Structure formats: structure tokens, C-alpha cells
Amino acid sequence: MSEPTATTELLLSRIRDVADYPEPGVMFKDITPLLADPAAFAALTEAFAELAVRSGATKIVGLEARGFILGAPVALRAGLGFIPVRKAGKLPGATLSQAYDLEYGSAEIEVHAEDLDAGDRVMVIDDVLATGGTAEASLRLIRRAGAQVAGVAVLMELGFLGGRAKLETALAGAPLEALITV
Secondary structure, eight states: OOOOHHHHHHHHTTTEEOOOOOOSTTTEEEEEEHOOHHHHHHHHHHHHHHHHHHHSEEEEHHHTTTHHHHHHHHHHHTTEEEEEEEEETTOOSSSSEEEEEEEEEEEEEEEESSSSOOOOOOEEEEESSSSSHHHHHHHHHHHHHHHHEEEEEEEEOOOGGGGHHHHHHHHHTTTEEEEEEE
């Protein structure tokens, strides 16, 4: 494992552990202190924007809901368009949808059908990679829209949950970047 950078140390110092939330035995990683700190939020935005530019992305997809908070300023900083991927039923007009399995049930995400096309290279931004279900569904959705996947970037990867392995096939060689792995 490489030495932590100043940016990584700053980001880590602004992520609060909340024990037993949302249920006993879970250690929740709260990013709201990071968002409240303009220097930390700017460092995160800059790191993601550099990844997006390096990947050749033309658009940023943010996954509901914290991916919206993180992805929109990244798109602005990198000079790219921002596309929200929302829970089913939240977008008006024509949408493309993708169902995926959860630990106890299933869910569905959607994107406006006209927001992505064959010329787009899309970077997916989210706060946490856990089991990989939502990220995998977003990659399928992007490809179904005819766009290419430029990569996935997350603030934090919960390595012990195996999301990276689940995404391997769906990434099809596109990079998965985690600024922090726990």
C-alpha cells in the first residue's frame, strides 16, 4: 500500500465514524464534516476532476444521492456535463432504467434517455463503493444508452464488502479509482 498523500490525509480527517448506525454493529462513514469544510471539499473536487480529465470523460454521472453532491462540482471544475442517475420514478419524461439486486430485495435506477449518446465517455462519481450493486447497474445503464464508460471514481471503497470484484466484468477494462480504501 502506498503512503497516504496530503489530500488523502485531509479527506480522512474529515470523515467521521458513527458507531451502530443505521443499525447495531455497523460503523457508518459520515462525509458531512468533509462537505462542511471548504478546503477538504475543494481538494476532493479537484482530485475527482483530475481523474475525469485524465480518463477522457465527456460527462459525469452522479449516483443518487451523495453522487449528486460530489459529481456536480466535479463536472463544473472539469468543464463537463453532469447527468444525474436517479431512483426509479424520480425523473420526468422518457427514461432508461436498470434493475439490480440488493441484499434483501431489488431496486431500479433511471437516466433521461436523451442525456447520453454514442459520443459520450462517462465517468461515474459516488461517495462509497460497498457491494457494487448500484455502480454495476449504472455501468449497464450507461452502455445501454450507447455511451462508453470512462471509469468509476469513489471517495471511499469499503474493500471488505467486495464491490471491486463485482464490478470487474462490468468495468470491461475501465478504471476504478478510490481515493480512500478501508
